[in-house]
Amino acid sequence: MIVRKPLKLDCGKTINNFPIAYETYGSLNNKKDNAILVFHALTGDQYVTGINPVTNKDGWWSHAVGPDKSVDTNKYFIICANIIGGCMGSYGPGHQDPDTQKIFGTNFPVITINDMVNAQYNLLDHFQIKKLFSVIGGSMGGMQVLQFVSNFPDKTKTAVPIACSSSHSAQNIAFNELGRQAIAADNNWNNGEYFSKNISPDKGLAVARMAAHITYLSKKSLQEKFGRKLQKREHLKFGFDADFQIESYLRYQGSIFVDRFDANSYLYITRAMDYFDLPGQFKGNLSDAFKETKTKFFIISFTSDWLYPTQENKDIVIALNAIGADVGFVEIESDKGHDSFLLDVPDFLKALKNFLEKSYSDN
Numbered sequence: 001m002i003v004r005k006p007l008k009l010d011c012g013k014t015i016n017n018f019p020i021a022y023e024t025y026g027s028l029n030n031k032k033d034n035a036i037l038v039f040h041a042l043t044g045d046q047y048v049t050g051i052n053p054v055t056n057k058d059g060w061w062s063h064a065v066g067p068d069k070s071v072d073t074n075k076y077f078i079i080c081a082n083i084i085g086g087c088m089g090s091y092g093p094g095h096q097d098p099d100t101q102k103i104f105g106t107n108f109p110v111i112t113i114n115d116m117v118n119a120q121y122n123l124l125d126h127f128q129i130k131k132l133f134s135v136i137g138g139s140m141g142g143m144q145v146l147q148f149v150s151n152f153p154d155k156t157k158t159a160v161p162i163a164c165s166s167s168h169s170a171q172n173i174a175f176n177e178l179g180r181q182a183i184a185a186d187n188n189w190n191n192g193e194y195f196s197k198n199i200s201p202d203k204g205l206a207v208a209r210m211a212a213h214i215t216y217l218s219k220k221s222l223q224e225k226f227g228r229k230l231q232k233r234e235h236l237k238f239g240f241d242a243d244f245q246i247e248s249y250l251r252y253q254g255s256i257f258v259d260r261f262d263a264n265s266y267l268y269i270t271r272a273m274d275y276f277d278l279p280g281q282f283k284g285n286l287s288d289a290f291k292e293t294k295t296k297f298f299i300i301s302f303t304s305d306w307l308y309p310t311q312e313n314k315d316i317v318i319a320l321n322a323i324g325a326d327v328g329f330v331e332i333e334s335d336k337g338h339d340s341f342l343l344d345v346p347d348f349l350k351a352l353k354n355f356l357e358k359s360y361s362d363n
Contacts, residue, residue, distance in 0.1 A: 038078055121151070182205075301331045
């Protein structure tokens with residue numbers, strides 16, 4: 001879809017006639033009141049469920065979205081777009097600059113979570129949807145959920161922010177900076193102009209992915225899955241090959257990531273996450289971000305998530321309670337860390353399904 005309406009970005013620049021790539025699942029009913037806008041996380045895309053045509057693997061949320069699943073495609077019409085700044089078809093640093101006719105690279109304007117949400121709002125106009133049934137997302141997707149309700153307080157009946165925060169912590173900014181510096185230190189990065197030389201900073205991007213992937217897991221899950229087990233050998237090699245299974249696993253995660261993701265997009269998206277500070281948009285008062293809405297919230301966190309710990313999710317609940325908003329909360333017991341929302345965690349999937357079904361029956 002080409003968005004014809006100009007969009008002024010938080011950085012001050014305006015973009016026009018820009019593409020948003022999206023996928024839909026299920027059918028929009030006659031009343032157009034069964035639509036769910038799903039927001040993806042940092043390395044996600046528009047391919048929520050089914051087979052991703054780029055990777056030929058299951059969509060990133062296949063555990064949750066599909067016929068008779070938590071987000072039931074027999075009942076709801078699911079829309080998911082690749083965010084602007086991404087690398088799966090929506091406007092991003094891999095696109096051509098209309099002024100120079102060259103690939104943007106790092107000349108692409110810096111974007112924010114707010115910009116991502118405002119860009120995707122055009123999908124409501126595209127489908128002539130007056131009000132969504134729900135907005136749902138985990139991690140960075142959850143940030144988009146919060147920003148959407150703040151920006152458009154009367155445009156969704158329900159909202160489900162999962163494993164997220166209302167502002168990025170210093171720890172998370174630090175992890176993102178580590179990833180960005182790994183990319184910038186790769187000789188192939190070429191100040192973001194690697195496209196012109198037909199090269200890619202694969203090594204730097206792989207290291208960035210490895211560092212981030214550690215934060216998505218928990219100490220317990222890593223210990224139980226890998227411990228100190230050696231990789232296809234009985235003895236240490238006394239070198240710097242991957243002696244341990246965990247080393248081999250991380251190297252593999254880094255290597256497959258570079259095949260599907262653009263390094264410049266990684267820089268832009270992590271920067272957008274770092275800039276996210278919803279209370280800061282309202283002079284430090286998170287409650288004020290939601291004071292105009294009647295949206296029904298359901299906030300979900302996980303016990304072993306140390307990237308976006310339960311307390312940061314509870315802070316959102318507290319802010320909503322302070323203004324008398326309709327909000328539910330559950331902390332799911334899981335040892336799988338931040339990635340729990342992407343995995344087959346039965347208690348989580350059941351809680352999500354029950355909330356949506358009850359809210360939909362109240363329609």
